Amino acid sequence: MKISLRKKKLASGRTSLYLEYYLGSCIDNNGKKKHNRRFEYLKIYLHGEPTTAIEKKENKEALQLAQNILTLKNSELIKGKFNIEDTNKGKTPFLEFYNKLKDDRYESKSNYDNWEAALKHLERYCLPHLKLKDVDENFVKGFKSYLQNEARTIGGSPLSQNTKYTYFNKFKAVLREAFNEGYLKNNVLKSVKGFNQGESKREYLTxxxxxxxxxxxxxxxxxxxxxxxxxxxxxxxxxxxxxxxxxxxxxxxxxxxxxxxxxxxxxxxxxxxxxxxxxxxxxxxxxxxxxxxxxxxxxxxxxxxxxxxxxxxxxxxxxxxxxxxxxxxxxxxxxxxxxxxxxxxxxxxRTTEIYAKIIDTKMKEAANSIPILKFS
Known part of the structure; x- marks a missing residue:
């Protein structure tokens, strides 16, 4: 793995600083080389074109902060390479770790609203200071049971099948990331099956x-x-x-x-x-x-x-x-x-095929294939 500091110019004119984790490459089914990268947005910004001494000073301080974070991340990477156990990672509060991953999605626009909504249920389910080292399979099964039996919408209704599926997937993504980064010693998801995705009704106009x-x-x-x-x-x-x-x-x-x-x-x-x-x-x-x-x-x-x-x-x-x-x-x-x-x-x-199912012509023809009955 290689970690690099990158910049992205925003529509507002500011520049966002983020880390790029290069995880290597592979050859896909078409014989093309595919690069595997992951991004972490630091929520640190630069003035696009600093004109005052204050803006230049703020840019310098922001860059230094980003460089310090990069140094820490590389230090963590080296520890992992040489099996140097970081005992402090497991002491990270679960909700704090979840919030960090949720905030990363804000800049990348990756289902941020769903992450936010799932967090509200996690806050109701788990203790605020629960440490990642204390997360086990029973905790995972407990949250699944909570979504299935206790969780309610703002209107007081049980969650829909697809909502449970979505929220539990966000939860699993956090635990998978925690395990991959060494915050969890064991893969607590191994024996827990997620929710099946339900087929949602797509309302449309004729x-x-x-x-x-x-x-x-x-x-x-x-x-x-x-x-x-x-x-x-x-x-x-x-x-x-x-x-x-x-x-x-x-x-x-x-x-x-x-x-x-x-x-x-x-x-x-x-x-x-x-x-x-x-x-x-x-x-x-x-x-x-x-x-x-x-x-x-x-x-x-x-x-x-x-x-x-x-x-x-x-x-x-x-x-x-x-x-x-x-x-x-x-x-x-x-x-x-x-x-x-x-x-x-x-x-x-397959996402589009759902619409084909809605207008299935053969099914319409079949519905009218039985001869008309005569009533006395």
């Missing part, structure tokens, strides 16, 4: 429902425009909310969005229809947000439901339902599953 919604009044025009745009493109809320005019390309007879997905950090090239482009309106400055005034919160979520009720739609529709709607409409109108998967930015085809 074409006629989307038409009715388009003709109905929404209290917030920007919300209506953004929601229908998502139905026509499949873009997530997070990508629509941050979209700038620099990402919208008007190219000859085509329109497309070139953007970096907030969830996966992958660069996407998404063609959009003429109608979708017309929803965006007149082009403004490159750095301006396309959907100005769009906000995430309970008020906007409640307005989506009220808007649906005005249109005669009784389904529990959320903003994310627009993405499901796009996938279903594409498949119903002849798009192949590989194209839909690529447009939605799915990394695995």
């Amino acid at each position: 074409y006629s429902e989307l038409q009715a919604l388009s003709e109905s009044k929404c209290k917030h025009p920007i919300l209506k425009k953004a929601f229908i745009f998502s139905c026509l493109t499949g873009l997530r809320w997070s990508d629509i909310n941050k979209m700038k005019w620099s990402e919208v390309r008007d190219e000859d007879d085509n329109f497309r969005i070139i953007f970096r997905q907030q969830k996966t950090d992958g660069l996407e090239y998404l063609y959009i229809s003429d109608q979708a482009r017309s929803l965006l309106g007149k082009r403004e400055s490159q750095n301006d947000r396309v959907f100005k005034g769009l906000k995430y919160g309970a008020h906007f979520n409640a307005e989506i439901l009220r808007w649906c009720m005005r249109a005669g739609i009784t389904k529990h529709i959320t903003f994310h339902s627009a993405r499901h709607t796009n996938a279903v409409l594409l498949l119903e109108n002849g798009a192949d599953i590989y194209t839909v998967s690529k447009r939605l930015g799915h990394k695995e085809l």
Whole structure:
């Protein structure tokens, strides 16, 4: 393993300092060399272009702090190489270690909200000063039992199967990391099976429902425009909310969005229809947000439901339902599953196959294959 100090320029103009752990490389199934790296964000920042003496001084101190952390990490690495046991590691409080890994996910955008939500249940389950050296298989089984039988949502309902699956996976990830880094002597996960993932219901709008919604009044025009745009493109809320005019390309007879997905950090090239482009309106400055005034919160979520009720739609529709709607409409109108998967930015085809199951034409035909009964 090799540990290096790296820099990443942020949209705010500041520079984030982080550590890169290079774990080696391997050859994948396609014969290509694949490098294995892990990152630890230090939450230490530099002024992008320091102009004052104070900013230059702060940059110097921040760099020195990051270098000191790098030195400590390399020292820990050397101890591991020569089997020098660090007895202090096991004395680290479990919740403190969890919080550290959770905060690492904040910069990398890796399911931070789920980590935060799982922490609330861990805080209810375990003692605040529990040390990692005291974590054993009974502790792991106990948390699984807590999620299964005792844990409740804010509304007082038991956790769904997928929520239990998600929270327990975060818990396991922390213990796996603790074992790999020498905080735990034993792999306490060895004999404990996790939760099975449940198949979640994906609520969507039919074409006629989307038409009715388009003709109905929404209290917030920007919300209506953004929601229908998502139905026509499949873009997530997070990508629509941050979209700038620099990402919208008007190219000859085509329109497309070139953007970096907030969830996966992958660069996407998404063609959009003429109608979708017309929803965006007149082009403004490159750095301006396309959907100005769009906000995430309970008020906007409640307005989506009220808007649906005005249109005669009784389904529990959320903003994310627009993405499901796009996938279903594409498949119903002849798009192949590989194209839909690529447009939605799915990394695995099986994620998209759930939508194919929703519109299974053969199943629809089978439902109407039995001859009509005559009643007297």
